[in-house]
Amino acid sequence: MDVADHGPVSVKNIKKAKRVIPVRSQSGRLLARLGSPRAVIGGALVIAFAMLTVCAVLLYDGRQDALEHARDASRNTLLVIERDILRNVELYDLSLQAVVDGVGQPEVMALPARLRDALLFDRAATAKDLGSMLVLDATGNVLIDSRSEVPSHVNLADRRYFTVHRDNPAAGLYVSAPLVSRIRKGDPIIVLSRRINNPDGSFRGVAVGTLKLEYFRRLQSGLKLGPHGTMALIHTDGHLIMRTPYNPQVIGRD
Template sequence: MSARLLIISSIVTVLGFSGVCGSIMLEMRRSAQELARQTQENLASTIGADINRNIELYDLSLRAVVSSLALPELAQVDAKIRNLILFDHSVSAKHFGPMQVFDPTGRLWLDSATLTPQSVDRAGEEFFRVHVEQPDLGLYISRPMQHRGTYSVVLSRRVSAPDGSLAGVVAGSIRFSYFKDLFNRLHLAPQDVIAVVARDGTLMMRTPFDPGLLGTNVMTNIGIDKLLGQRRGWFSGHGKIDKIGRMYVWADSSRPLIVLVGRSWDDVFVMWRQEALRIGAILLVLAVIVAGFTVFFIREIDRRADAERRLEELATTDGLTGLTNRRKFDLVMDREWRRAVRSATPISLLIIDADHFKSFNDNFGHQAGDQVLVGIALCIADSAARAADCAARFGGEEFAVLLPGMNATQSQGVAETIRRKVELWSEGQAGVTVSIGVASMTPAPSQHWSVLFEAADKALYAAKDLGRNRCVVAASRADLNLVA
């Protein structure tokens, strides 16, 4: 007893130090992650503000052109004065392309860079077609594309006639040199990534620059709805090309273009990892000191635990089919029922019975009957494969499947899948089929799960009365209204 108490005291001491050190390490890790998130959010906010401010400025110029085109006096002035009036407020920075006005057919009509525009037809371009199809769109930001010989993002607005019909489209562009100059001013780690994403998930620009990714949807893994659902936030993801795990942070998803700043988890936790290794080494020395005293007892505990586990499996598993037995099923049923009551979610039960099984046993023998039961069990287990599903053999030729979270329609689909699989499998087994009773309900606190069981059982008898080899769904009331 004194040796055992010494060992227990030593283990408690080691665990105590481990708990204290572990909590410190977790807090350090959380602090490192939070610091990285704040840093990346500030960077994303700064870059996003610069990009979207320039888009707003350019959009103001587009609006000015649209407003000026509505002036009736514009048709009476010569081309030079008309260009001065239209493009007086246009942005003229080196990274912004000239503004162009296209007529309703897509032909180039006016160009801020020249008084004699070239003969160009843009009717087939996406930035033109979208305004034809969506009159109320407003500002449209195109995918990255070749525009006037340069990789650019085209910004466009619809010009409407007084009657609301299409009078033209005014368009301009922001060259990729703007984004490159902006990103080149930043000091980034080798594995850092900055991406500019449109509100539909389209990648507009990225550093490190990769032209193969431009225009693709990079938000398929996380889902653009999550990004737009929160104004600011972060998620963990892997790069499409380098597969490096990163923390991606965005600062303002309400803007036309969203900036994602990604930093590799290795860089986020580099300092924390060094401290963790040092603390871990100290704990390892302490653990080695007590390891010699505990190894024998650990082996004994493992042996006992393994034996208990095997006994529990034998006690809760049907020996023939490998499914859960009735005793274990009742425990699972009670637990899932109470969970459904707390969360007010539906729960469904299937009761399955092999048709004419006694006759099959009489004709082919019990060994063949056992093989049929095993086959039916495999079909059931293959169809109810969710982690929360519980398939059990009640005894003889009767089975049950518990489907937490499923409504009547969904559970009927599972039941029909089981029935078809058994029917197809049993074509070479003298045509053994199954009848299935289905019951589903959202339980009330005052109800017991036996109500659901009774409903499914009555639905099973109804399936047999209707000719077998079918599924019948029962209403969740005690009077059991049946729906075929």
């Protein structure tokens, strides 16, 4: 420093210069560190991690939306199938109630067999997926068969759909688990039945209607469930009525 060129230097100015020099030195070191390869790589990793986090959150949200849409679609499909089954069961039950009412009228039972059957069984009894409609007497013998003027000589007193009405006057509509028909060539069926009473309320017999399992199979077979999708219709007692994909080995299992 040339005193002659710049004038006198005070002690105060020298102290300020001493304070400034370390600050500039620290800033330089900080800039040097930020510009180092490690800092650049670390910053890049932080940014990449942040972007990956954002992408992961977006993908998770998208997956949750897709799952919710899939659940809604499944619920809607099940609701449609449920309503179709309930509607058919209700219609068939109305036919059974008509049979119960007709059997209770002596003038109907006194008619010739062909005319009597025409009055007892409406056209619902001849629908594609319906089997026979039967009237069983108090001992379980087949008294009337909607598919034949001459009823089969079969006793069904051991069937659950008979005993439940014999033992319980308030059973109402009973829907059986899957079973094999003894009358129609061993067709797999479920049975809907109602109790028939004498005028005094005592047990007179049972009105029986059969529904082929092929109806449930065809109802579910048109659905596209995906490569790993399954659908099952299960009785309230735990027996499997129908499953898609279809497997005859598991139908009827508890």
